[in-house]
Amino acid sequence: MAHMEYNVPSERWPAHPETATMEGKNKFVGFWIFLAGETALFASLFATYLALKDSVPSDDHLLAADLFALPLAFVMTMFLLTSSLTSVYAVYHMRNNNFAKMQLWLGITVLLGLGFLALEIYEFIEYTHLGHTFRSSAFGSAFYFLLGTHGFHVVIGLVWITLLIIRNAKRGLSVYTAAKVNTAALYWHFIDVVWVFIFTIVYLLGVL
Amino acid sequence: MAEIKQEPMSKKKLEYVRRERTKEMRQQVVSFGLMIFFTFIAFGMVAMDIDASFVIPVVIGLAFVQVILQFFYFMHMKDKGHEFAKLFMMTGMFFALSFIVTFIYIVWIGSPI
Numbered sequence: 001m002a003h004m005e006y007n008v009p010s011e012r013w014p015a016h017p018e019t020a021t022m023e024g025k026n027k028f029v030g031f032w033i034f035l036a037g038e039t040a041l042f043a044s045l046f047a048t049y050l051a052l053k054d055s056v057p058s059d060d061h062l063l064a065a066d067l068f069a070l071p072l073a074f075v076m077t078m079f080l081l082t083s084s085l086t087s088v089y090a091v092y093h094m095r096n097n098n099f100a101k102m103q104l105w106l107g108i109t110v111l112l113g114l115g116f117l118a119l120e121i122y123e124f125i126e127y128t129h130l131g132h133t134f135r136s137s138a139f140g141s142a143f144y145f146l147l148g149t150h151g152f153h154v155v156i157g158l159v160w161i162t163l164l165i166i167r168n169a170k171r172g173l174s175v176y177t178a179a180k181v182n183t184a185a186l187y188w189h190f191i192d193v194v195w196v197f198i199f200t201i202v203y204l205l206g207v208l
Numbered sequence: 209m210a211e212i213k214q215e216p217m218s219k220k221k222l223e224y225v226r227r228e229r230t231k232e233m234r235q236q237v238v239s240f241g242l243m244i245f246f247t248f249i250a251f252g253m254v255a256m257d258i259d260a261s262f263v264i265p266v267v268i269g270l271a272f273v274q275v276i277l278q279f280f281y282f283m284h285m286k287d288k289g290h291e292f293a294k295l296f297m298m299t300g301m302f303f304a305l306s307f308i309v310t311f312i313y314i315v316w317i318g319s320p321i
Contacts, residue, residue, distance in 0.1 A: 010222060011216040011217045011218075011219075011222060012215075012216050012217070015225050019289070028293075029292055029293075032292065032293040032296045032297070033296050035296070035297065035300070036296035036297055036299055036300030037300065038300075039297065039300030039301060039303070039304050040300050040303040040304060040307070042304070043300075043303060043304030043305070043307045043308060044307050046304075046307075046308060047307040047308045047310070047311035047312070048311065050308065050311060050312055051311045051312065051314070051315040051316070052315075070251060070254065070255055073251075074247075074251050077247055077251075078244075078247075081240070081243055081244065081247065084240075084278065084282055085236070085237075085240045085282075088233075088236050088240075088282050089233075092229060092232075092233050092236075095229055096226065096229060186283055189278055189282045189283045190283075192278060192282075193275050193278050193279070196271050196274050196275055196278070197271055197275070199247075200250065200267055200268060200270075200271040201268075201271075204250055204251065204254045204267050205264060205267065205268075207254060208254055208260050208263060208264065
């Protein structure tokens, strides 16, 4: 029966529930291959940004140093970094077979991610008002494509984790759902990894 | 579908597994503290107007340290069974580095071949 193994007691809960099944193992390996591909994808966008970051058609177009505000980037970084820690807590409780706390920490992760997303949307609107748009310059295109792809990943991650919370609310924790939670957590960490390079290369080196 | 081939653990074993997890959690909280600390340093250095030729390598170095902490502790790459994950990520990073070196070379340094 499909649902026979749900809600197992802690003595029968494996030390690594996320890779306790063949499906879980496959997901784990497959997802790391996917993340390696994502690394190459983001690298091409970073390379484009580094190549085009000073390319504007005329002097009245704003460049990175005129646009970026460090405090905003700092707050966004804190949101995403903290949400990475909260998803670590979720995985910790998943491994300890504590379903309620896992759901709680996944929920907090989503809230922090939403905070990050709200700030990014605010930032983009602000820049658009200043004349820095996707079509205004090569710098604009490279900037919005890099940050937009990352923001899109954040949206996917938020939808993914929210759906997991809702979908698992009734069926609880099992080696089947544990693998799903672990994969989503890996994805969320990877989003934070990409952001570390974005705040360093785009924002910090941009205002320097 | 999901099947567990798990024999029931003894109480002692269960306690041991839990203790190991708590230990791991402590490492993760420490690495989170380090990441926050590195972020503060990186932003602080840029805000303080220190010489750019010094700040750029340090800030990029801090980013790499943060990412290593993220991979090894938050994404559990330090645990065994992550050999393939490491191989894939190394491959991904090889491509990443070659893209960036190529683009910077073509656009900023090299003359057209």
